Amino acid sequence: MLLVLAVLGYTGAPLWAWALAGAVGLYGGGAPLWVWIPYGGLVAVFNIGPIRRQVSAGVMGLMEALQFLPTISETEQTAIDAGTVWMEGELFSGKPDFEKTLDQLYPELSDDEQAFLDGPCEEVCAMVDDWQVHQRGDLSAETWDYLKEKGFFGLIIPEAYGGKGFSVAARSAVVQKLGGHSVPLSITVMVPNSLGPGELLLHYGTDEQQDHYLPQLASGEILPSFALTEPNAGSDAGAMESTGEVFEDEDGELKLRLNWEKRYISLAAISGVLGLAFKLHDPENHLGKGEDLGITCALVPTDTPGVKLGRRHDPLGVAFFNCPTEGEDVVLPLDAIIGGRDGAGEGWAMLMDALSAGRGIMLPAQAVGGGKMVTRVAGGHAAIREQFGLSIGKFEGIEEPLARIAGYTYIMDAARTYTNGAVDQGEKPGVVSAIMKYNTTELQRDLVNDGMDVLAGNGISQGPNNLMGLAYQAQPISITVEGANILTRTMMIFGQGAIRCHPYALDEIEALMEGDVDAFDDAFWSHIGHVVRNGFRALGLSLTRGRLASSPVRGPAAPYYRKMAWASASFAFFADLAMGSLGGMLKRKEKITGRFADILSWMYLGTAVLTRFEKEGRPEEQEAFLHWSMQHAFAQMQEAFDGLFENLKVPGGTWLLRGLVAPWSRLNTIGERPGDDLGSTLARAIQEKAGAREWLTEDLYVPDDPDQPLGELERAFRLSREAYHVGQKIKAAIRAGDLPKRRPHQLLEEAVEHGVITEEDRALVRRADAARERYIQVDAFDLEEYRQGRMLPGQPADRGALDSSIVEGLERDVTDVEVTPEDVDGGAPHPRGDGAPDATDEDEPEADRSGTREPA
Numbered sequence: 001m002l003l004v005l006a007v008l009g010y011t012g013a014p015l016w017a018w019a020l021a022g023a024v025g026l027y028g029g030g031a032p033l034w035v036w037i038p039y040g041g042l043v044a045v046f047n048i049g050p051i052r053r054q055v056s057a058g059v060m061g062l063m064e065a066l067q068f069l070p071t072i073s074e075t076e077q078t079a080i081d082a083g084t085v086w087m088e089g090e091l092f093s094g095k096p097d098f099e100k101t102l103d104q105l106y107p108e109l110s111d112d113e114q115a116f117l118d119g120p121c122e123e124v125c126a127m128v129d130d131w132q133v134h135q136r137g138d139l140s141a142e143t144w145d146y147l148k149e150k151g152f153f154g155l156i157i158p159e160a161y162g163g164k165g166f167s168v169a170a171r172s173a174v175v176q177k178l179g180g181h182s183v184p185l186s187i188t189v190m191v192p193n194s195l196g197p198g199e200l201l202l203h204y205g206t207d208e209q210q211d212h213y214l215p216q217l218a219s220g221e222i223l224p225s226f227a228l229t230e231p232n233a234g235s236d237a238g239a240m241e242s243t244g245e246v247f248e249d250e251d252g253e254l255k256l257r258l259n260w261e262k263r264y265i266s267l268a269a270i271s272g273v274l275g276l277a278f279k280l281h282d283p284e285n286h287l288g289k290g291e292d293l294g295i296t297c298a299l300v301p302t303d304t305p306g307v308k309l310g311r312r313h314d315p316l317g318v319a320f321f322n323c324p325t326e327g328e329d330v331v332l333p334l335d336a337i338i339g340g341r342d343g344a345g346e347g348w349a350m351l352m353d354a355l356s357a358g359r360g361i362m363l364p365a366q367a368v369g370g371g372k373m374v375t376r377v378a379g380g381h382a383a384i385r386e387q388f389g390l391s392i393g394k395f396e397g398i399e400e401p402l403a404r405i406a407g408y409t410y411i412m413d414a415a416r417t418y419t420n421g422a423v424d425q426g427e428k429p430g431v432v433s434a435i436m437k438y439n440t441t442e443l444q445r446d447l448v449n450d451g452m453d454v455l456a457g458n459g460i461s462q463g464p465n466n467l468m469g470l471a472y473q474a475q476p477i478s479i480t481v482e483g484a485n486i487l488t489r490t491m492m493i494f495g496q497g498a499i500r501c502h503p504y505a506l507d508e509i510e511a512l513m514e515g516d517v518d519a520f521d522d523a524f525w526s527h528i529g530h531v532v533r534n535g536f537r538a539l540g541l542s543l544t545r546g547r548l549a550s551s552p553v554r555g556p557a558a559p560y561y562r563k564m565a566w567a568s569a570s571f572a573f574f575a576d577l578a579m580g581s582l583g584g585m586l587k588r589k590e591k592i593t594g595r596f597a598d599i600l601s602w603m604y605l606g607t608a609v610l611t612r613f614e615k616e617g618r619p620e621e622q623e624a625f626l627h628w629s630m631q632h633a634f635a636q637m638q639e640a641f642d643g644l645f646e647n648l649k650v651p652g653g654t655w656l657l658r659g660l661v662a663p664w665s666r667l668n669t670i671g672e673r674p675g676d677d678l679g680s681t682l683a684r685a686i687q688e689k690a691g692a693r694e695w696l697t698e699d700l701y702v703p704d705d706p707d708q709p710l711g712e713l714e715r716a717f718r719l720s721r722e723a724y725h726v727g728q729k730i731k732a733a734i735r736a737g738d739l740p741k742r743r744p745h746q747l748l749e750e751a752v753e754h755g756v757i758t759e760e761d762r763a764l765v766r767r768a769d770a771a772r773e774r775y776i777q778v779d780a781f782d783l784e785e786y787r788q789g790r791m792l793p794g795q796p797a798d799r800g801a802l803d804s805s806i807v808e809g810l811e812r813d814v815t816d817v818e819v820t821p822e823d824v825d826g827g828a829p830h831p832r833g834d835g836a837p838d839a840t841d842e843d844e845p846e847a848d849r850s851g852t853r854e855p856a
Contacts, residue, residue, distance in 0.1 A: 009536030056521035068583040083356025083428035092501035094534035094572030105421035106615040107169035120150040125701035131464035154218030161214035169420040172365040179369030184320040196226040197275040222272025227262040242278040268323035274300040293345030306330040360433030367440035371409035372697040374451040379686030380717040401450035403679035414612035434492035463779020490590035493597035534573040541566035598640040606633035634671020689721040716775040719768035
């Protein structure tokens with residue numbers, strides 16, 4: 001009988017099947033009449049709708065009295081309603097359909113998109129010296145002109161309006177490539193092609209607004225920015241203090257009067273149109289929607305009187321335009337509202353709907369580009385740099401960070417492609433977007449730190465030859481923007497995900513808020529069945545270590561699919577225990593919600609890895625990456641569950657966590673960290689000439705010019721790999737006693753004399769040694785010029801690049817702001833390319849390839 005109950009529970013059998021099984025059991029056991037009577041009453045309660053709804057009404061009353069379910073504010077409700085539920089819903093269900101992952105579009109670029117990546121993207125990377133951008137405080141005017149000419153600002157805009165009309169996958173690929181070369185370059189292209197006037201106009205603008213603005217945005221004639229964040233309203237957009245008021249002017253025309261103070265607005269100081277979010281008031285109810293309409297979005301031409309621009313923040317010295325902006329009594333026609341009158345009060349819904357997809361595209365693409373750059377640089381450096389007569393990549397202490405760098409890059413790129421495919425098919429997965437933003441930027445932070453450890457002194461010595469320093473410097477920016485990562489993890493991924501992705505929770509809350517007994521009855525009892533099924537599934541999968549689950553594939557990935565089913569069932573069951581015991585309090589238990597977010601995140605990232613491996617044809621060279629990635633994913637889930645065991649107190653049910661359903665107990669872990677041998681395999685793969693260092697960093701900008709820092713590394717790496725066999729010959733001769741015991745490069749002449757190596761071998765080793773010696777040099781500066789290059793705020797701008805024409809050029813493009821030389825970032829040229837001079841090649845310092853650099 002217990003086996004029958006286990007089967008019913010595991011399969012989620014309907015109530016009538018449970019009732020029938022119970023009756024058979026009672027009959028077979030010869031139960032007396034007094035047992036049948038209460039049993040019949042229990043069956044009636046659960047199976048006869050009118051009776052069950054009476055019980056449901058009582059449960060509703062109790063929940064209301066205890067204020068058990070969380071209250072949802074209007075802004076939260078809008079965020080929850082935005083977008084779609086996609087694979088995150090499957091993982092939350094406890095019984096995911098992994099066939100869906102294999103049916104998912106795995107996007108490929110069109111011929112035009114690939115040509116753009118191989119042409120203009122490659123060319124603009126070649127134009128940009130990131131160190132000079134850092135010193136100048138801006139891209140060059142030549143670069144700005146090229147970005148406009150080639151349509152980089154119109155990737156998102158349809159061809160009908162002069163844009164590229166690229167797919168999500170293509171936009172992601174562009175930002176990934178630029179992000180692997182220069183953070184300011186990638187951000188500059190990213191902003192106009194993500195959340196902002198362009199995207200909002202495409203989805204919500206009127207025909208007139210689209211016809212007016214989209215061609216200008218596509219050509220780069222005007223640059224857009226979007227102003228949301230304020231001094232007192234960051235993550236809490238409901239605290240927004242910027243206002244708009246509907247009023248009737250002297251001619252009887254309805255207009256807007258706007259006042260705002262915004263900060264952290266990318267491109268604001270150089271934008272031609274400002275997308276503005278504000279709270280709209282209509283005191284006279286001119287629009288017939290009431291006095292307080294809520295958050296609204298409008299398009300503000302930046303040359304409108306009262307708009308204040310012209311200043312910029314300094315985000316960790318990273319040279320992209322991030323700016324404050326203010327507006328005082330800015331008057332615009334009513335049709336400045338995005339969507340016209342119909343858009344009044346709809347701004348928050350617009351933003352949440354756009355972010356539900358966009359948050360998962362651009363910053364993750366930049367993170368993957370950075371990951372590929374670190375993989376290429378750290379792997380190459382580890383192979384070239386020698387200590388104690390060995391390449392440092394052969395030391396196990398170096399192999400550890402190299403394995404993480406390679407594994408994280410593989411995971412992030414799998415998730416990037418997987419998510420792009422969903423969005424290109426029309427999905428707007430809000431929770432997945434939060435998962436992507438949080439995890440890719442956190443993984444990038446970790447692998448950049450690992451890369452700095454590998455490069456050591458070459459990473460910390462700033463200058464034009466440093467391949468890692470500026471990436472390290474910029475890393476906290478992506479952690480902060482588009483929702484700070486701490487709140488993204490605790491509030492968005494699980495805090496909102498528990499309501500948004502759960503198959504019944506939102507229906508229960510809405511039914512309770514509306515007092516709908518019938519709707520609550522349907523959701524509540526279905527929820528109870530859901531909990532019972534997942535409890536039995538978690539127990540069964542735990543006892544069999546996932547073997548009861550099926551896999552949609554055969555081969556090396558199959559065991560991981562079964563473990564993922566085990567993880568999903570356990571996650572869903574424990575999430576319901578937490579929701580059922582803590583109710584509305586769970587919203588404030590952010591340490592608990594953060595751990596649930598980690599489990600959900602790694603289930604998603606693991607699913608993306610499994611999909612990549614299958615979609616790309618189970619390539620042999622990826623098998624080690626598959627095993628490392630999945631083992632790491634399950635180890636991260638294990639760590640999160642251990643934290644729940646220690647801290648999640650379920651009244652009267654904690655024993656369930658440790659006893660009845662114990663798939664994550666220390667005696668029955670689902671995953672452990674990847675072993676040392678597997679990590680060594682990954683570390684070696686990114687140090688090999690034709691290994692993962694190539695296929696894992698595909699589409700990264702890799703210059704051929706050895707006068708560029710990465711090109712210099714590539715030349716040294718190539719020569720060192722070609723000369724490797726020569727060193728092996730000499731070492732073999734030493735072991736055989738044919739040569740004395742000294743380091744191979746000290747024995748070149750003797751090795752030639754003894755016929756161990758050829759003269760060509762000796763020449764190759766010398767070229768490799770020279771290239772390696774050239775690469776490992778770090779930048780140094782003349783003391784006086786170094787001091788001049790590190791002026792403190794308020795000191796004279798005496799850097800040779802600032803002249804009156806630059807200041808005049810800036811003043812022509814800034815409204816209501818007096819610009820002084822001190823306001824200009826070290827004499828930065830104006831990026832619009834409208835006549836402001838730029839530093840020429842003659843202005844730039846020449847690099848002394850001996851290792852000493854003149855200051856820029």
